[in-house]
Amino acid sequence: MLNYLPLAITSELDIWVWLDYRLAVLFTVIIPLFLLVWAFVKRAESIQHLLIIYWRVASLLAITVYLMIAAIPISFFTSLIARLLIPISLWFWVDLNEEIREARNSPLKTSFTSWRVACTIYNIIGVILQIPFGLCGFKSRSELLSDPLCNVWLNPPWAFKEIFHPDWPQEFIGFLGFSGLIIYTIFLCYFALVKLQRQGRSATGN
DSSP: OGGGHHHHHHHHHHHHHHHHHHHHHIIIIIHHHHHHHHHHHHTOHHHHHHHHHHHHHHHHHHHHHHHHHTTOTTHHHHHHHHHHHHHHHHHOOHHHHHHHHHSOOOHHHHHHHHHHHHHHHHHHHHHHHHGGGGGGGGSOHHHHHHOHHHHGGGHHHHHHHHHHOTTSOHHHHHHHHHHHHHHHHHHHHHIIIIIHHHHTTOSSOO
8 A cells, every 4th residue: 555655646746746837828918918018008117127037037948947847956946946036027126116106096906906816825835835846956857757756747838848849859849948047046146146236126117
């Protein structure tokens, strides 16, 4: 009976991981993309600006997917970092928060505010639940592939590959992921060391 226990845990975890990825697609891709288009149509500049910042920060999630397709252990760290940075990016900017708060009530404002709160809660819960699996980031690639609990997190990215990149070698996808991570890190360091010192918590620099 004890032999079946790890299998049962892995099977149960697999269900929750797939649910997490589906929620991620909803909260971090579909809804913010819809809101961005809506904000452009309504010319809601403050919401536009904040959503553009969000997409820049959330691009780390896409990078993480490509790293996980290649089964690169650092992807478990980038996933946690992305989930931490997204809520920060949504609430960090004093000027945009004030403009959105003072804007006239509208369906767009209500929808955006509801999504911002829901996305924040989703990512905070995700960080808490994913922390135990941060240990997967310290494993070698072969250890990662042989560990069933770590391996569960790779299944959805592998399914993504089969749909969108069926003929792409894992090595090439890993190269794209690493290249994206390097570019992302450069821009993040530039923001933290230069832009943040210059503008503070003002997104517009005013």
